[in-house]
Amino acid sequence: MPIEAVIFDMDGVLVDSEVYWLLSRQEYARDLGKVWSDADQRLAMGRNTIEWAEVMRERLGLDTSVEMVMEDVIARVIAHYDQRLPLRPGAVEAVHKAASAYKVALASGSPRQIINHVMKLTGLDGVFEAIVYADDMPNGKPAPDVYIETLRRLNVPPERAVGIDFRYRRKWRRWRTVRLSRWKNFRWR
Numbered sequence: 117m118p119i120e121a122v123i124f125d126m127d128g129v130l131v132d133s134e135v136y137w138l139l140s141r142q143e144y145a146r147d148l149g150k151v152w153s154d155a156d157q158r159l160a161m162g163r164n165t166i167e168w169a170e171v172m173r174e175r176l177g178l179d180t181s182v183e184m185v186m187e188d189v190i191a192r193v194i195a196h197y198d199q200r201l202p203l204r205p206g207a208v209e210a211v212h213k214a215a216s217a218y219k220v221a222l223a224s225g226s227p228r229q230i231i232n233h234v235m236k237l238t239g240l241d242g243v244f245e246a247i248v249y250a251d252d253m254p255n256g257k258p259a260p261d262v263y264i265e266t267l268r269r270l271n272v273p274p275e276r277a278v279g280i281d282f283r284y285r286r287k288w289r290r291w292r293t294v295r296l297s298r299w300k301n302f303r304w305r
Contacts (some may be wrong), residue, residue, distance in 0.1 A: 150177075
C-alpha cells in the first residue's frame with residue numbers, strides 16, 4: 117500500500133536535544149549543591165516529563181515538588197534553545213520535502229512547552245498537520261499511544277504511514293523508520 121503520512125519524532129530527529137537536557141539537569145543539581153551524574157541521566161532519558169522529574173527528585177534527594185523540578189529544568193532547556201537551537205542537519209528541509217508529498221505530523225515525548233518552542237523557532241508549527249504530545253497520552257513512549265493518536269488525527273491507517281524516530285541506547289544511537297502497521301502491539305482504532 118502506498119504511504120500517505122510521515123510522522124516525525126522531535127528529539128534526535130529534528131533537534132539534537134540530548135546535550136541540553138544533560139546540561140540543564142547538571143546546572144539544576146549544581147545550583148542545589150548536588151551532582152547529576154551520567155548514570156542519573158541514563159535513568160531519566162526516554163521517560164515522560166513527570167517520570168524524569170520524579171527520577172531527578174529521588175536521585176537528588178529533594179523534597180521539592182515534581183512540578184517545581186519540571187518547571188525549572190524545562191525553563192533551562194528552553195533558555196539553551198534560545199541561545200542556539202541544535203537542529204539536526206537537513207531536518208527542517210526533510211519535513212518540508214515530506215510535506216510536499218505526504219501528510220506530516222509530529223509525535224513527541226518532549227514536554228509541551230519545549231515542543232511548542234521548537235515549532236515556533238523552526239516555523240514547523242505551520243507545516244505539521246498534527247502535533248501530538250506523548251505527555252497527554254495514557255502511556256508515554258516507547259508505547260505506541262502517541263502514534264496511534266497521531267494517525268487518528270490524520271485519518272490515516274497505520275499500513276499507510278511511516279514513523280521516523282530516534283532511539284538512544286548506551287552503546288549506540290540511531291534513527292529508524294518504522295512502518296507503523298508492523299509495530300508490535302500496535303492497535304488501530
